[in-house]
Amino acid sequence: MTPIHEDEHLLVLEKPSGLLSVPGRGPDKQDCLSKRVQDRYPDALIVHRLDQDTSGLLLMARGIEAQRRLSKLFETRQVKKRYVAVVAGQPEQTQAAELPDEDGWRTIDGPILLDWERRPLHIIHPDGKASRSRWRALQSSHSDNFSASLIELEPVTGRTHQLRVHMQSMGHPMLGDSLYAPPDIKALSPRLLLHAQELAFVHPFTEQALAFKAPVQWSALSPFIAGQHPLP
Structure with missing residues (x-):
């Protein structure tokens, strides 16, 4: 899974609908975003989650210190x-x-x-x-x-x-x-x-203001979805 942003401290990804954020219970629920990312970035750690059926932007830390700092941003509602x-x-x-x-x-x-x-x-x-x-x-x-x-x-x-x-x-x-x-x-x-x-926040190491967008083409008119994010 290719991030839309990466640096030495964090990754920003776009999760498709239908994919778990973290492993679930049972052998049939081990495929998830965190495992796919960790196969490429072994130091990647979860900071927050999206429901399996929800798509969109998700942030992962690289290393324990980055996870601690990013988690603090979420806890203090700075994201x-x-x-x-x-x-x-x-x-x-x-x-x-x-x-x-x-x-x-x-x-x-x-x-x-x-x-x-x-x-x-x-x-x-x-x-x-x-x-x-x-x-x-x-x-x-x-x-x-x-x-x-x-x-x-x-x-x-x-x-x-x-x-x-x-x-x-x-x-x-x-x-x-x-x-x-x-x-x-x-x-x-x-x-x-x-x-x-x-998704917008201040980088916990560089103090740079970061903002990311992943828009979808949805409508209040049937058939509602103009462009979908298929599960890879």
């Missing part, structure tokens, strides 16, 4: 992450009572808890960890039978499945989501329509 997704319905109408900021962003606050009886599903629950996401609409479509929206998302916190759970909790599951969308919404796309398209 800017921006996603794009296609969701069912019109979330702007759902959150119409909350006025957006000057750039069109609205906020979702909802504590997230693992649903132990239905794991790996997560739910909004008072006993969950405090979680916050920001989102804004880019495009909407509406017909007699179905409506959808192309949105940008920024996770303020970093909980498991956070963006998927927050949008589903508002009544707007992501198209192609095998965990949180009802069958008819899942069937609208051959993959989860969630992509990590922007």
Whole structure:
């Protein structure tokens, strides 16, 4: 797997949908992004993860010290992450009572808890960890039978499945989501329509400001995907 950026301290990669970030349980789940990268860069270490069905930008450290410094950036929320997704319905109408900021962003606050009886599903629950996401609409479509929206998302916190759970909790599951969308919404796309398209941070060794983009050509209009990232 070829990085889109590499230096002596870190790697920036673009993970395809369908590929695990790290090995799973069982011999059939050993192929993953981290193993593919480590075959070429033996010092590469995981700093954060993307869900298997999510595509997009992922950062890996080179060596223990780089992993420590990059992990600290994530812990202190100094890494800017921006996603794009296609969701069912019109979330702007759902959150119409909350006025957006000057750039069109609205906020979702909802504590997230693992649903132990239905794991790996997560739910909004008072006993969950405090979680916050920001989102804004880019495009909407509406017909007699179905409506959808192309949105940008920024996770303020970093909980498991956070963006998927927050949008589903508002009544707007992501198209192609095998965990949180009802069958008819899942069937609208051959993959989860969630992509990590922007990543920005200050290099923990050189102090250079770095920003990376991996845009996708998605739309709120059927068939929703203009260009896909096939699993190699």
